[in-house]
Amino acid sequence: MEAEYKLDIQGDMTIYEAGEIRDLFSSTLAEHENINVNLSSVSEIDSSGLQLMVSLKCDAEQQEKNISFSSHSQAVIDLLDLFDMTSYFGDPIVIN
Amino acid sequence: MSNEMDAAKQGFQVEAEELLEDMEEALLHLENEPDDMDSVNAVFRAAHTIKGTAGVFGFDDVVSFTHVAESLLDKIRDDEIKINDDIIAVLLKSGDHMAELVSHVVETDDPTPTDLLETSSALIIDLEKCMGKSSAGQAMEVTEAVVEQVVRDDSASSGSNDNWHISLRFGEEVLKNGMDPSSFIRYLQRIGTIISITTLLDKIPSLKDIDPENCYLGFEIGLQSDESKESIESVFDFVREDCQIRILPPNSLISEYLDHIQNLPEEDSMLGEILVKSKVLTEKELKNALSAQQAISTTGAEQPLGEMLVDAGVVDKEVVSAAVEKQQTVRNKKKGESRSVRVDSIKLDALINLVGELVIANSSSYLLAQKSENPELMEANSITARLVEEIRDSALRLRMVQIGDTFNRFQRVVRDVSRELGKEIELNITGAETELDKTVVEKIGDPLMHLVRNSMDHGIELPQEREDKSKPATGHLELSAYHDSGSIVIEVRDDGRGLDKNKLMAKAIEKGIIKENQVLTDQEAYRLIFEAGFSTAAEVTNLSGRGVGMDVVRKNIESLRGTIDVESEVGFGTTIRIRLPLTLAIIDGFLVGVEDSSYVIPLDMVIECVELSEEDRVASIDRSYINLRGEVLPFIRLREMFQHNESSVNRENIVVVQYAGKKAGIVVDELHGEFQTVIKPLGKIFSQLSGISGSTILGSGDVAVILDVAALVNRAAESEVSTLPSAETASVLQLTTH
Numbered sequence: 001m002e003a004e005y006k007l008d009i010q011g012d013m014t015i016y017e018a019g020e021i022r023d024l025f026s027s028t029l030a031e032h033e034n035i036n037v038n039l040s041s042v043s044e045i046d047s048s049g050l051q052l053m054v055s056l057k058c059d060a061e062q063q064e065k066n067i068s069f070s071s072h073s074q075a076v077i078d079l080l081d082l083f084d085m086t087s088y089f090g091d092p093i094v095i096n
Numbered sequence: 097m098s099n100e101m102d103a104a105k106q107g108f109q110v111e112a113e114e115l116l117e118d119m120e121e122a123l124l125h126l127e128n129e130p131d132d133m134d135s136v137n138a139v140f141r142a143a144h145t146i147k148g149t150a151g152v153f154g155f156d157d158v159v160s161f162t163h164v165a166e167s168l169l170d171k172i173r174d175d176e177i178k179i180n181d182d183i184i185a186v187l188l189k190s191g192d193h194m195a196e197l198v199s200h201v202v203e204t205d206d207p208t209p210t211d212l213l214e215t216s217s218a219l220i221i222d223l224e225k226c227m228g229k230s231s232a233g234q235a236m237e238v239t240e241a242v243v244e245q246v247v248r249d250d251s252a253s254s255g256s257n258d259n260w261h262i263s264l265r266f267g268e269e270v271l272k273n274g275m276d277p278s279s280f281i282r283y284l285q286r287i288g289t290i291i292s293i294t295t296l297l298d299k300i301p302s303l304k305d306i307d308p309e310n311c312y313l314g315f316e317i318g319l320q321s322d323e324s325k326e327s328i329e330s331v332f333d334f335v336r337e338d339c340q341i342r343i344l345p346p347n348s349l350i351s352e353y354l355d356h357i358q359n360l361p362e363e364d365s366m367l368g369e370i371l372v373k374s375k376v377l378t379e380k381e382l383k384n385a386l387s388a389q390q391a392i393s394t395t396g397a398e399q400p401l402g403e404m405l406v407d408a409g410v411v412d413k414e415v416v417s418a419a420v421e422k423q424q425t426v427r428n429k430k431k432g433e434s435r436s437v438r439v440d441s442i443k444l445d446a447l448i449n450l451v452g453e454l455v456i457a458n459s460s461s462y463l464l465a466q467k468s469e470n471p472e473l474m475e476a477n478s479i480t481a482r483l484v485e486e487i488r489d490s491a492l493r494l495r496m497v498q499i500g501d502t503f504n505r506f507q508r509v510v511r512d513v514s515r516e517l518g519k520e521i522e523l524n525i526t527g528a529e530t531e532l533d534k535t536v537v538e539k540i541g542d543p544l545m546h547l548v549r550n551s552m553d554h555g556i557e558l559p560q561e562r563e564d565k566s567k568p569a570t571g572h573l574e575l576s577a578y579h580d581s582g583s584i585v586i587e588v589r590d591d592g593r594g595l596d597k598n599k600l601m602a603k604a605i606e607k608g609i610i611k612e613n614q615v616l617t618d619q620e621a622y623r624l625i626f627e628a629g630f631s632t633a634a635e636v637t638n639l640s641g642r643g644v645g646m647d648v649v650r651k652n653i654e655s656l657r658g659t660i661d662v663e664s665e666v667g668f669g670t671t672i673r674i675r676l677p678l679t680l681a682i683i684d685g686f687l688v689g690v691e692d693s694s695y696v697i698p699l700d701m702v703i704e705c706v707e708l709s710e711e712d713r714v715a716s717i718d719r720s721y722i723n724l725r726g727e728v729l730p731f732i733r734l735r736e737m738f739q740h741n742e743s744s745v746n747r748e749n750i751v752v753v754q755y756a757g758k759k760a761g762i763v764v765d766e767l768h769g770e771f772q773t774v775i776k777p778l779g780k781i782f783s784q785l786s787g788i789s790g791s792t793i794l795g796s797g798d799v800a801v802i803l804d805v806a807a808l809v810n811r812a813a814e815s816e817v818s819t820l821p822s823a824e825t826a827s828v829l830q831l832t833t834h
Contacts, residue, residue, distance in 0.1 A: 018308030026303045083295040
């Protein structure tokens, strides 16, 4: 099994970036087995960003690949909290 | 997209301003009639709508503040709290503050400055005090309402189905339209406590199929809130078309939940679980209802589930019918309100410009028709002319607004200022329905404000002082408007101490405005208050006397082609009279000719035309007045004024005009009759010319000058005075003044 691949999201995850991020997610998922998405630099996230996270997670699970999200930024934490989805992802979240 | 957003924000601001105006009016009304439920409802609606719209935009500071005001109003509406002067005062201040908050959030994206937030919290404390007065229990509720935004009430102690259940399936286009589901959820947090939320993700396709700009989310939300169904629904106003929204009120029929479960695309069992999780149903209730339904379908009984549940005492029938009735009345009210259309004023201006061109084009074809001497053409033309005239009138009427709204703003000003000054002042408004051009209305607000404040500050005395003079302790201020010969007159009248001519003169001499031995008529002396650098108040209060004085008022009025004059009687009060042209665009004119030139006199000011008799013509060589049926009528000759060649005509006519109660004659060669006049403003170069107010284009293409009757009348009166021995001056002025 290959070592964990770290994917850093640079910038926001809003509808403006959604297309780019979809491409980034698909290419990463195609090439790697073990993926960790670092969300520390996500200063803004909206529903479209969240949908892509869900989509990536579902796809990975279907292909029996490992996916995790880490270093959630405050914006991500707030949105997951709002939608009560923290447990859905099941990733450890550091509460500041 | 950001443009749309800006436009939406602008719309919000305009709407908020209107609502706040209504709110203020209703509050002032409540001061006199505290039992008027309609006004309470109006105030509540205003606060409520502002909160709702602000919430959708995510203007949290507006929402959190407005929420508290709304809670108070709700209690008043439910008769839990009796409205009194203190509450009205706090609510008035809150209204002002809302206006400030709204304009801040609309104009900039910056966070709300701390001073605004401080005012917010200070007012919130006041509002809570108002609520606290009624009973301890309500005070508790209030604090809860405020705290609920910060701390989630996890205990959810209320009964199992005390919560609203909201089911949302957002449409795919929602994100593209600039809305984010998260902002709606956030807003729900403002109006209540979200007990549970389940985000439905099963519609989200895999990465290769997903359109990243589509929205695939759905939510099932349990909400604890005291809001009405209508107000929860209004949260979703902006997305209603794109989305499936279902809102089940607390204590809904269990059948409705079942119905809801069956109507949604997700599997029944899954939704059942969600509902149980949302605490709208207990597991037992769900099971019982489902099995009961099954039992019925097996026995084949016709009784619908809903009725069965009512029979079983699960739901109160009256509650349901009351709710239906209430929604009905709200709907009826809405219908009545939407009778007017908001139109961009630029579009109106464009229309009026076009109508102006149409008038000119029409008069030129009329001229041609006359020349052709073809009777059918002439008739057809005169029909067109009549229609054009009607179009012109209705186009101009579109711009006309009632002055009432402007006047009503002063209710509040008078109330506030009189309290501040410790005076008792009552404002009376007459002629609120008088209409005038919108641009004039907009520009008249500030000068009026100044005059009103001035009257209250300097004119009306303190109650004690008034009683000493055996006047009623309450001072009266009157704002009135009426039409008078082509202009609109606005009066600000007070019954205060009046202007003292001697004091005014002394002050003017001290300030170097007039010379010591100068003799002024009463009128001239009163007009001194409009001179720059003149202020009569011995001490400068923070109301008037701030340097921007009455001279600015006069300049503003004059820039609207208006005039201002003063009447006063010491001890009895002062009347300030503003006279403004009705419209700034098109007038009915009276066309006259001197030699080859044409002049237009505004028709509204023309009283009559008479021939200048031979006798008068001879006499008028060395005096400029005639005897008109025993009245002295000063006149001017346009021929002399505009320096045409010496008279070679045999006949002259005199047009008698009236302005501001004064009559004068204008001597011309020919009378051409009525003429629709589109006013074309004169270039800057001519702005200093007196006696001319504009120009217009005749059907023949020639230019005609529009005479400024006000200036001409004054000039005629002046020249008359100067040719007479001073002893007679007074009597002449008296004769010509009506």
